[in-house]
Amino acid sequence: MLIVIATAIVLMLLIGIRRSYVGTSATAITGLLLATIVAAAMLPYTNQQVTPLLIVDQYSLFFTPIICALAMFIAILSFPYLFRLNDDKEEYYLLLTVATVGAIIMVSSNHFISTILGLETLSMALYGMVAYPLHCKESAKYPLEAAVKYLVLSAVATSFILFGMALLYAKTGTLAFSNVTTAHELEAGATYIGVTNIGPMQGLSDNYTIIALLLIIAGIAFKLSLAPFHMWTPDVYEGSPLPATAYLATVGKAAMFVVLLRFLEISDALAFDSVVTAFTLVASLSILVGNLLALLQDNLKRILAYSSIAHMGYLLIAVIASQYLAGTISVEAVTFYLIAYVIMTLGAFGVASVISSSEKEFDEVSDYRGLFWREPWLAGIFTAMLLSLAGIPLTVGFIGKFYLVLAGVESGLWVLLGVLVVGSGIGLYYYLRIVYRMLLPQRDAFAYREAGIESLSSYGVLALLLLLLVVLGIYPTPLMTLIQSVAAVI
Amino acid sequence: MPQTIPIEHGLMLAGILFCLGLIGVLTRRNIVFVLMSLEVMLNASGLAFIVAASRWGHADGQIMFLMILTLAAAEVAVGLGLIIQMYRRFHTTDINVLSQMKG
């Protein structure tokens, strides 16, 4: 993590000294690569609380390299994308690295302050990335609108979270994540240290806790774009440049989900039925609404946005299941599915950003007509990613779905499973729609952008992702065992 | 001997402020006011932290409040930046011009 920060600083200096796109991007990438390797190497070491704010345990150490790797991939993908942008391009990488720092803080935080810190660092940087190609007319369509919407709404969400935290703090008296069900004992034990001292204090009713939790959940649900807090998602996805969208969709979501998981596990919030009800409602809404919205959508980015809504809904099933399950199976399910999700989402956006560029984004489904015969490999990768999103075997997405369903079955969440089946059914339709478009004979007299030399590395990344997708889809055992071990700590 | 304010009242006040801020965000059409209402919301939660802190007699609450202040500042900074861009492009601060993406 320090390395990432270091990278950020170095970048700042570099940009200060001499503007060189290649240079900065290279530095950023190497820095992130380094961070990835180191973090991965640190994995075997045991948990320790670095300052009251941050905990460095297996779980955070498991996600840190993933996030760094993602950031690195996105950086690589951004390189060709921004290559022709006639504007200062360097700061983009700065923002990217800073955002990554925020994400890393989030995954390794078990304290309100660090959570907010990380969350805001991430968001701030993201506003920048979303609005980045603001100045050039022909570039990504509505970056400004996207940025403003994202800013205002996520500020609202943040304030929800903050207010909820405040209430919890009032209840429990600590800013660290803590068990809210046992708060009464705390209160009973404590006495006023206020101005005057009159007898033991009277406890706050449970409703405070519940409202507090719901506030926090609502805030987080917004960041994860869960229904009914999802409406910003498609607009922001569509408005922002593809790499930024990819970052938002992968790193942003993953980090946030880790926080949610940690918070729920430590503060045994699901013990409150009302919280479970809330989650169930949110989950089923997200699955149905997400898939339905995507059904006849023609803009690829929006389709992916809606599908991500649905996928977050799927993930919640496992989260809810964790309440009913003794073992770590649900945590494993969430973790595995998160990884599957980031791989396939990044892959999908990656393909899109390879065939697009900052001047012209090809994000209409019709733009992909005949891709299969024009660029078979690219189309093949895209197909694989889409099938994986649809949860078809041979891909990691299937194993992820398998995990979720298993968790759901074990905890007998039949309703949610039913919703999942229906949702996946609808999902098949719009994923296949894209696949079918790619299979159609290609429309000639249509200006496609052919990737130049600068996007070779992107192909490399995509190939790597495809490899992961398939290998983990066919032989996931190593990853399973790894996750099993790291999940133990939560 | 000064009467202490019961914590509920403090939280109530904070809550009311929070709601006012929220309503502001929902209703104002001018983006500048929207940002201001956001400030109100953030500070309301800040107030809530103070109250809670006074209940437990920690400093943590105040620290958090300071955090929130800086955070709000940052938000506004970015926000204003965007507003300027927006004004350049549309020559208005009416938030409804930013509703081209839909469906």
Add this chain to the structure above:
Amino acid sequence: MLELIWLLPTFPLLGFLSLVLTAGKLPQRVVAIIGAGSIGLVFLVAALIASQFLDSGAEQFVFTAWSWMSVGEFTPGFTFYLDGLSLVMMLIITGVGFLIHLYSTGFMLDDPSYSRFFAYMNLFVASMLMLVLADNLVLLYLGWEGVGLCSYLLIGFWYQKPANGYAARKAFVVTRVGDTSMAIGLFLLFSQLGTLNIQDMLHAADAQWAIGSNYAVLASLLLLGGAVGKSAQLPLQTWLPDAMAGPTPISALIHAATMVTAGVYLIARNQVLFELAPDIQLLVAWIGLATLLMAGFTAMTQHDIKRILAYSTISQIGYMFLGLGVGAWSAAIFHLMTHAFFKALLFLGAGTVILSLHHEHDIFKMGGKRKQLPVAFYSFVIGSLALAAFPFSSGYFSKDEILLAALALEGPGIWLWAGGVLGAFFTGLYSFRLVFVVFFGESRGHHDAQEVAGFSMATPLFILMFFSIFGGWITIPVESVFSHGEAHVEHHVSALLHGIMIVVPLLGIGVSYLFYVSKTFSVEKLMASSLAQGLHKFWFSGWGMDRLYDTLFVKPFLWLARINRNDLVDWLYALIVELTRAAHGLVVRSQTGSLHWYALSVAGGLLLLVFLGVLL
């Protein structure tokens, strides 16, 4: 020697295969040699086997070619079973079959698809032999369906005319209805008796079931359904008249001599079963009676020479059923044989007529052809005499026995007898109506027709004439088969009854003479009354059965098919799709793009959660 029995179906099968595989590339002469020759060979083998069998004096002979399948206790084999009954059938099929093949070599000469014809014919003989020689009901069913298929193929032989195709499909489907009932009967028998080997099955039935027990009734009823279908008895007789669309030798072989009598064979074969269900046996008799009368009436009104013969066939098989019903088993089989002779003769004669008159079918466009078509004339006269049971012609003996047996039956016997006699009267009437109209009176067309009757066509006719006359003196070796339960005919019936039975057919002949030759009575006068008109129309249409079935089954089925051409079930799924689309349309409106609305949704969502969380 007897082991050669496996050759019987094999030869025609080889003939079939060689003709199909060469696909009409062979010269007609070779085709004729293969087609007719194979059957001739079979006839020789059959004759040899027959003499061997009769000499050996054995009651039956079983030969297993190979075991077909064995699943659990279900073990039918390709096993042939030879006894008096199947011997008779075998000889009829091969003998008459050979003659008809021989005739066809001449008759079909100018047909382009000569070899296709003989291929089908051979296949038919093979399946027919399979049917009569089968020792288990499954193998019998194989032959049963096989002959049905061949009858379909041959009725539709001239496929260019859609009408023929329709007739063929009608024949197949109607008989298939019967076959299905028979198949269900097989399932019942197996599930109750645990075997489909005929002899074992019959013994088991004898042992397990009391007389008139439900199972026996049900089983025999289902088998009867099959028999009725194949043998064109009420209520499934409608297909046979249309089946005349096929070439005339087909009508002679399949729809007169052999296949249509398979039902009679089936019932005779399962005699024990039917005796266990007396009601059903009696039903057989009544069905026979009703059919023979119905067909008799109808035959009188037809104009098409072949349809007349077709209805007479139906009515003669009616006699056989009557015989089976009253327990005159061997008499029924005897009549089967004689009928094979004279009906084949009649059909082949008709073939000659039709061929000579350039495919003319309407008897009222003929007349006075006695000189032009001598061979046909003699065959018709002799055949009709036998058909009308003219004393001491072959038909006389067989029909006589049946009627006597009917008379001997207590209870309804007398009525059955009376009906039979009435039928005999009409038989005489319509058969000689045909003869007189075609061969006597003045010519009504085709004045210069030359008889087409080469050697190959004439010889069979002469042979069949011989048998039609003297066939009555043959004794068939079926006593051992029907040893028990044979209705023993008391021969001391009064001379009066005998007299009646002899006179009545002659009466019929006389009446038709008065109508059609001496014109003492005139048909026109008779037809004057509206009642007669109505009756005529009713009889002519074969008692309106066709229209009945049309309205009962065909039309509803077609209607159902039409209204549901594209599958109701599909609509269900289409509905689901539509609902999903509608839902999409609904939710997609929520994406207004307005920031206020989004913020509102966020706040609203929060409120919802709090509401649920706190108030619930």
Add this chain to the structure above:
Amino acid sequence: MILVLLISILFIGGLLAWVSEIFDPALPRIVALVTVIVELLVMLTLLGATDSPDPAWLASINAAWMPRFGIGFHLAADGLSVLLLLLTAFLGIIAVGSAWNEITERVGFFYFNLLWTLAGVVGVFTALDLFLFFFFWEVMLIPMYFIIAIWGHENKNYAAMKFFIFTQVSGLLMLVSILVLAYFHYEQFGFFSFDYFDLLRVNTTGPLEMLVMLGFFIAFTTKLPSMPFHSWLPDAHSQAPTPGSVILAGVLLKTGAYGLIRFAVPLFPEASMQFAPVAMTLAAISILYCAKVAFAQTDIKRLIAYTSVSHMGFVLLGVYAWNEQALQGAVMTMLAHGLSAAALFMFAGGLQHRIHTRDMTQMGGFLAKVPRMATVALFFSIAALGMPGLGNFIGEFLALLGAFQASIWATVAAALGLVLASVYSLWVIQRVFHGAYRAEVGTAQFNESQLLDFDRREMVYYGLMMLGLVWMGMYPQPFLDLSAGTLQTLLENSRQLLAAVPN
């Protein structure tokens, strides 16, 4: 080990076929043909094989795959599997043959998909780990989707989509059921397992049993298919290219039947026994209903598609009668229908390839023009209507014979299907080959010069299939013996389980 070989041959062959296109577009079909022939030869070695510790199985292999959930890579083949494997390989050859001239564009990718579909099917027929089974179950669909979606006819998108969604959604239900079953095992034995034999031991009695069984039932009857889940089939068939239809009708449908026999009933004996009356009624309905709908069709491929739904009804009937005759009947029907339906689709495809229409109202009187084609069509139509002496008869007769002992009324109703079968089969012959030749009438909508008779190569394929049907019809014993062992053990197991259940 041999089983792994069987699957990998096809996978690798597929890749080779795809790659070989680079060198010469004529190469892939040869590669594919060689692959399937080799496949068939290797399969034949299975017949005498003893490649398994358990003598009841001819060959088996069991390797750990995802130990976390007790998922193993467990393949095994017994008589039943081998029968269906042979059918698969045989029809594979036929399919390659039918593609030989019809598929002209993107040849390499086509054969790739074809062979991978077959690979998936082989996996389905041999997998004994339910996870692995499901894995192959889905894997075989994707290439089939491509085959329909790329090389299909005018309405291919709709058909392919429908096919995929139907099978996937039903598959997902099955996945849930599988997991519930595995969870039962976890509760009762303390560890996860997806192994067939482990799961057979699971005591499924409980409120959930019926639902879990239905999960399997729906997945399998969707693939079979049977009322009311059949509506994907007519579209898929009428739109798929000929080889696609051949594989679809000949092999893919059989996986559903196999699933019922191997998994649905044995895993849930009680539920199946309770459910049997419903299932048999369903079977009878789909026999009659689809026969009726078939008769109404004018699109010859749709017609044949509906008839195969109707025939699969006999399989369903036989399986749920669950006695030896019925099961043997079901298996024989699977094999015989595999050949007859494949041949009929091939004939229809060949016809469409020649005159570019599937509309029977455009046809008529072809017998004079194409006698060989007519003979072939006639043969397979009468095979389809259950003519004794041909395979279909054995299957349907045995199925009905067995079913009669289980449910009289369902059987009687189903038997009426025989009548309807004769109605529609002969209708096809009438519409296409009989009547006056259109061109002479002058109403032909097609270029009659293209209406050529089958050539020698095609006749070889049809001849092979005819021989197969005659063999099955005249001397089915080898086939029956091969599957007898499997079926008897299955029956025995379920009998014991039922006996064990206190009711």
